Amino acid sequence: MELINNLLQFLAALLGFGLAGIRYWKKSSQAYFLLTCFYGCFTLGSLYWTLYLLLFSKTPQVFYVSEFGWISSAIFLRILQYTLSSGEERSFKCNAAWLSLIIGVPLFLFFCSYGDILSNLLWCGMMIIISYSSIRGLAYAEKQIGCEKNMKYFHIVVLCYVAAEYALWISGCFWQNNSFLNPNFWFDILLTCCILWLLPATRRAVVS
Template structure:
């Protein structure tokens, strides 16, 4: 069987389970961070689901998979919202190191042509990725609150960009290779946002 199908089915299953867990945590703790996580995870899952269904039904990778692109970008926009809500009340300022990291990721995203000819999709992802990296690095270096989720989100962005870069070097998707290794680690990293959030959010911290 095409390993790309196996990889994507694994991703859909993991994200489906984690979305259910996100919703359960929201019911238990009533913190909107869990709902934002559920939206981020479900968007990623739906993008992958469309991709794998197209692959299974049509027998080929969609050449212009805007549905998947929109879903994946929406997932990262929700992660950015997660940061804004989670770090609300903490003072942010322009800092050199986070700024360099954010701009660096943005430049790499544009250079790699992360969404191919889809300029709008690439632009939106680039802006979102740059902002997410800036906030994550700032929180890790200067934040007072626990920053496990910041590390996790930063890792997700790095892995996502690395995934698209690696796709330029690997074209045989029938066998396991570095591309799938990165994708599996990305899936696990996205899922780990839930336990990170659970550890950082107090039971009485209701939003």
């Protein structure tokens, strides 16, 4: 099941990379360039993990190779958030955005009991920053009218991406069996869907 999930994620990211690259080639938009970088880094991380599973039939022992690609993709996603947002959105006051810290910090402490502190600090730190920006952006977009309201779809997909990552990590701490009954399988599918949905969501945000 792990091989199937990672293969699907690799193909989804590769498809996104190709489509986003085509959009960038046609539009020469910085947003599509950043999205292409997001997909490219995610694809490279998934490629190493998938090939290792395919060749050795077990989880990679040196997972930092994949994590480098995945963390880089999260950094590009954050830059994409910043690029798409306006100055008014970035200065918008939203108390609900602090939920990112209320949820993220306890999860960071929890994950540290299962894994590497530095890796968890990087991942949870990025997820907190990304979710904070998207909660604030979603609240701001809901108050807008016309095309500017389309930014909410981008923020919703990003929040789903963060939620899927958190859920995947939590389930990985409790369930290790490799079957359809493992929540990891379904959270991986959800993450794959979020990766695919990011392209049309970004397209709507760029149009706005």
